[in-house]
Amino acid sequence: MTEKHSLKYPVLSDKDLVFAHKLGIVWEQPAAMRGIFSASGTDQLKRTGRDTLELPVPATMLVGKDGLVKNIWADPDYTTRLEPTAAITWIDEVNRSDGN
Numbered sequence: 795m796t797e798k799h800s801l802k803y804p805v806l807s808d809k810d811l812v813f814a815h816k817l818g819i820v821w822e823q824p825a826a827m828r829g830i831f832s833a834s835g836t837d838q839l840k841r842t843g844r845d846t847l848e849l850p851v852p853a854t855m856l857v858g859k860d861g862l863v864k865n866i867w868a869d870p871d872y873t874t875r876l877e878p879t880a881a882i883t884w885i886d887e888v889n890r891s892d893g894n
Contacts, residue, residue: 806857809843814850819868823847856884864888 795805814820827847831838839845853868854876865884867876 806855808850811844811848811850814853817853817866819851819853820848821851821870823849854881856881856888858888858892 795801795807796803808814811820825847828838838847842849851868851870852872852875853866855863855867856865858864865888867880869875
């Protein structure tokens with residue numbers, strides 16, 4: 795992601811859902827979904843990197859230079875995401891509180 799979009803900041807990922815499990819933002823799809831995925835030709839392992847029906851709740855976190863989570867947004871409705879302007883406001887607030 796960082797290379798693809800020439801980002802100037804690190805993008806963290808949690809491929810194995812270790813952090814998501816610690817945060818309690820993982821849910822498991824019903825077992826019936828395996829049949830639906832199979833019938834539609836969806837390879838769960840290829841799609842998620844895991845052969846599990848677990849998915850994280852969509853979340854955005856701002857992690858400070860000190861490694862602490864400064865703000866978090868999560869919504870179980872996967873069709874909603876944090877507005878980019880809200881993320882920019884978070885960054886501005888953290889920068890002001892850090893004296894930058």
